[in-house]
Structures are given as structure tokens and as C-alpha cells.
Amino acid sequence: MADFDTIIIGAGPGGYVAAIRAAQLGQKVACVEGRETLGGTCLNVGCIPSKALLHATHLLHETHENFEKMGLMGAHPKVDWQKMQAYKADVVSGNTKGIEFLFKKNKVTWLKGWATIPAPGQVKVGDETHTAKNVVIATGSESSSLPGVTVDEETVVTSTGALTLAKPPKTMVVIGAGVIGLEMGSVYARLGTEVTVVEYLDAITPGMDAEVAKSFQRILAKQGLKFVLGAAVQSVTKGKKGATVTYKLKKNDSEASIDADIVLVATGRKPYTAGLGLEALGVEMGPRGTIKTDAHFQTNIPGLYAIGDAIAGPMLAHKAEDEGMAVAEILSGKHGHVNYNVIPGVIYTTPEVANVGKTEEQLKEEGRAYKVGKFPFMGNARAKAVFQAEGFVKLIADKETDRILGCHIIGPAAGDLIHEICVAMEFGASAQDLALTCHAHPTWSEAVREAALACGDGAIHA
Numbered sequence: 001m002a003d004f005d006t007i008i009i010g011a012g013p014g015g016y017v018a019a020i021r022a023a024q025l026g027q028k029v030a031c032v033e034g035r036e037t038l039g040g041t042c043l044n045v046g047c048i049p050s051k052a053l054l055h056a057t058h059l060l061h062e063t064h065e066n067f068e069k070m071g072l073m074g075a076h077p078k079v080d081w082q083k084m085q086a087y088k089a090d091v092v093s094g095n096t097k098g099i100e101f102l103f104k105k106n107k108v109t110w111l112k113g114w115a116t117i118p119a120p121g122q123v124k125v126g127d128e129t130h131t132a133k134n135v136v137i138a139t140g141s142e143s144s145s146l147p148g149v150t151v152d153e154e155t156v157v158t159s160t161g162a163l164t165l166a167k168p169p170k171t172m173v174v175i176g177a178g179v180i181g182l183e184m185g186s187v188y189a190r191l192g193t194e195v196t197v198v199e200y201l202d203a204i205t206p207g208m209d210a211e212v213a214k215s216f217q218r219i220l221a222k223q224g225l226k227f228v229l230g231a232a233v234q235s236v237t238k239g240k241k242g243a244t245v246t247y248k249l250k251k252n253d254s255e256a257s258i259d260a261d262i263v264l265v266a267t268g269r270k271p272y273t274a275g276l277g278l279e280a281l282g283v284e285m286g287p288r289g290t291i292k293t294d295a296h297f298q299t300n301i302p303g304l305y306a307i308g309d310a311i312a313g314p315m316l317a318h319k320a321e322d323e324g325m326a327v328a329e330i331l332s333g334k335h336g337h338v339n340y341n342v343i344p345g346v347i348y349t350t351p352e353v354a355n356v357g358k359t360e361e362q363l364k365e366e367g368r369a370y371k372v373g374k375f376p377f378m379g380n381a382r383a384k385a386v387f388q389a390e391g392f393v394k395l396i397a398d399k400e401t402d403r404i405l406g407c408h409i410i411g412p413a414a415g416d417l418i419h420e421i422c423v424a425m426e427f428g429a430s431a432q433d434l435a436l437t438c439h440a441h442p443t444w445s446e447a448v449r450e451a452a453l454a455c456g457d458g459a460i461h462a
């Protein structure tokens with residue numbers, strides 16, 4: 001008899017969701033977590049603390065930019081960085097304790113410590129070896145750096161160090177114009193830091209709809225962020241104060257450098273599987289350090305599964321959560337499934353940026369005939385009322401069938417608006433289905449309906 005039906009290694013959004021769902025489905029479950037608190041990267045040093053800082057600094061930005069326009073007069077608030085950090089810590093702690101509560105409620109055993117897998121069906125934590133019918137690896141990811149760049153988490157930092165700087169710096173270089181770099185860059189730009197983003201590619205946010213990316217860069221530049229694109233970073237050298245980033249411009253091979261108090265290396269993340277003993281077990285690996293799994297999340301070792309950032313696919317908390325639920329269902333004899341065609345992506349800057357499904361660029365490459373319905377937030381009364389009329393909704397539908405293929409939004413609450421499209425896509429809806437649905441006025445979501453109308457006979461307010 002095994003000690004547990006399922007042992008999950010890692011209590012991030014993949015692992016803790018898998019543990020809760022498996023327990024709800026009647027399994028005896030343990031979840032191993034080496035960190036002091038549950039919730040993984042997402043709750044401790046990722047999604048949640050970054051969103052707390054984005055929220056606080058967005059409100060600060062509003063007081064500077066828009067309060068007087070609305071007749072809200074008075075001194076601008078001063079930033080107490082320690083208090084802002086304490087607020088962020090409270091948000092994190094409230095959320096991680098919430099997971100602890102859910103573990104107790106669902107009778108999930110939390111095995112505290114770092115796990116290894118000495119043999120199939122065994123998980124060793126400290127001196128104790130536990131047995132389970134199935135083991136799920138949900139060990140997530142860690143920041144990746146550039147060759148030759150040494151991170152000290154004080155002057156040269158990853159996102160983890162950037163969340164807890166001693167004080168907002170005067171100058172910051174962000175290496176990498178992806179989601180994390182732009183979110184953290186926005187936080188500090190709003191706090192008065194001079195932020196320069198250095199990116200290897202010729203555009204920001206690789207993979208995003210090109211029109212949205214262009215518009216996004218223009219808006220961020222207006223907010224004070226500087227961009228050096230097409231630049232390959234050669235080195236980051238720490239000085240007595242700050243560091244120097246040297247880069248080579250790809251267009252003419254010329255070299256230049258920038259000094260900054262803080263350098264944030266935001267060049268992506270890589271799966272974290274070190275120390276589990278996967279090599280000795282003979283676990284097959286995929287590209288870029290991912291664990292290879294089949295369509296049911298099983299590795300090549302029977303009874304050993306993997307989910308979340310540790311396997312292929314977008315490194316997103318909600319993708320990990322969906323896989324957590326699906327694997328728990330599969331291990332309980334049900335039919336867990338993740339629809340990878342409908343996984344939204346969101347950037348929580350102001351304006352927010354959100355997308356789901358195909359981009360125009362992808363459809364062109366596939367040779368699929370499509371149509372685009374676009375609606376600017378300038379035509380949305382609510383957006384204009386709150387000074388957030390920049391941006392647009394771009395809905396893409398199949399040219400023949402009108403079936404929605406994708407959506408790209410830059411504008412207010414884009415991260416929430418996108419879910420209307422996700423549901424529509426899950427139901428195989430057409431643009432006309434959205435266009436015929438009554439949307440409350442005045443809401444930002446009217447812009448989504450207008451984009452759907454623009455796929456047909458035309459938007460009303462544009």
C-alpha cells in the first residue's frame with residue numbers, strides 16, 4: 001500500500017491546484033514545497049507581488065496625470081517605499097496563507113522541504129521517503145540570464161530582486177522587452193526612475209500581434225520608457241556604483257554602453273528541475289530544459305507526470321493551473337483536458353495588453369483567409385471618461401465562416417475583456433454571435449462588441 005495516491009512536487013499554481021482538485025476527487029494527496037510558503041513563483045515572487053506594485057504605482061501615476069483634470073486638487077502623494085513594500089508583502093502573505101487554508105480544508109498534506117525522486121513511485125523529503133501511486137512534478141521555473149552576466153540580486157537583478165530593491169533607483173536598464181521586463185520597467189518609470197529597455201529583437205513583446213506591439217511601444221515611450229531595439233547585449237559590468245551595459249547594434253555592428261544604478265535581466269525563464277534526480281531515473285527531456293510529456297502529462301516513466309512551467313508551452317500561471325486540474329482529473333479516472341488554442345496572455349501595464357488565439361502574422365503564414373474587425377477605444381465613451389482612450393480591440397475571424405480565430409486588445413481592462421473572447425472561442429462562436437449580444441453601456445466591453453460589428457456591416461461609433 002502506498003502512503004499516498006498522488007504526491008505533487010511544488011506548490012505553485014500548477015502543483016497546488018492539482019493537489020486541491022485531486023483531493024476533491026477523493027484522492028489521498030501530499031504536496032511537497034521547499035519554500036517557506038505555498039503558492040510558488042506566482043504568489044511569492046511573480047504575478048501577485050508584481051501586480052501589487054503595478055496597482056500602487058498606477059494610482060500614483062493617476063494622481064500626477066489625471067487628478068487635476070477631474071478637479072481633484074492638492075499636494076501629490078509622496079512615495080513611502082518601505083510602506084509600499086509592506087503593502088506588497090501583506091498581499092503576498094494573505095494569498096499564500098489562503099493556499100495553506102485551502103490545503104487544510106481539502107485535507108492535502110503539506111510535506112515541507114525539497115524533494116528528490118529516488119525511484120519511480122517514491123519521493124524523498126529530508127530523511128523520509130514517501131510512496132505514491134503517482135507522482136506529479138510541478139517544480140516550475142527560474143529566471144534565466146545571459147552568458148557572462150552575473151546576477152547578484154542587488155545591482156544586477158532578476159525580477160525577484162527587482163521586486164524588493166532597497167529604493168527606487170534613479171536609472172535602470174531592463175534587458176529584454178518581454179512581459180516581465182515591461183511590467184517592472186513600468187513600475188519604476190512611474191516612481192520616477194529613468195528606464196531604458198534594451199531588446200535583441202527589432203520589436204517589443206515578441207510573438208505579439210505586430211500592430212499591438214507597435215502601439216504599445218509608442219504608448220510606453222510616451223510614459224517615459226526609452227527603447228534600444230535590435231541590440232545584442234555584450235556584457236554587464238558592475239562598477240563602484242551601478243553597472244554598465246554594453247550592447248552591439250545589429251544594424252551596423254556599432255557598440256555602445258549605458259550606465260545604470262540597477263540592471264534588470266528579464267530575458268526569460270527556464271524550467272527548474274535541478275536536484276530532482278531526473279537524469280538517474282532516465283526521464284526524457286524536451287527542448288530548453290523542459291520535461292517531455294505525452295498528451296496526458298505523463299513522462300516516459302509510468303506513474304511520473306509533469307505540469308506547468310516545467311513542461312512545454314507558455315510559462316503562465318493559468319496554463320499551469322489548467323494543467324494541474326487536468327492531471328488531477330486524469331489521475332482520478334476522468335478526462336482532464338487543456339485547450340492550448342485558447343490560453344489568454346495579459347500584460348498588466350497601463351493600458352493593459354491582452355491576446356488570445358491567432359495573430360494576423362500567424363494566419364498569413366498558415367495561408368488562412370481571415371478578416372479583421374478593429375475598434376479604437378477613442379470611440380468608447382467610458383474609456384474617454386477615464387482618460388484611457390488609447391488603444392483598440394482587434395478581432396480576427398475566419399473570412400468564410402466568421403468563426404473567431406483570435407483577439408488582440410490594448411486598452412483599459414484588456415486583461416478582463418479578453419475572457420469574453422475566450423468563452424466565445426470555446427463555444428466556437430462567430431464574430432456575429434458577439435455582435436448580436438447586447439453589451440451594457442457605458443462599459444469598456446462595448447469596444448469588443450464594436451470590433452465584432454466591424455467584422456460584419458461595420459462598427460457604430462467609429
Ligand SMILES: Cc1cc2nc3c(=O)[nH]c(=O)nc-3n(C[C@H](O)[C@H](O)[C@H](O)COP(=O)(O)OP(=O)(O)OC[C@H]3O[C@@H](n4cnc5c(N)ncnc54)[C@H](O)[C@@H]3O)c2cc1C
Nearest residue numbers: 010012013014034040041046047115140308309315316317
Ligand atoms: C515577476 C513575474 C511576474 C509574473 N506575472 C505573471 C502574470 O501576471 N500572469 C501569469 O500568468 N504568469 C505570470 N508569471 C509566471 C508565473 O509565475 C508562472 O508561470 C507560474 O508560477 C508557474 O507555475 P508552476 O506551478 O509551474 O511553478 P512555480 O510557480 O514556479 O512553482 C513551483 C514551486 O515548486 C517548488 N519546488 C521546486 N523544486 C522543488 C523540489 N525539488 N521540492 C519541493 N519544492 C520544489 C518551488 O519552490 C516553487 O514554489 C510571472 C512570473 C514572474 C517571475
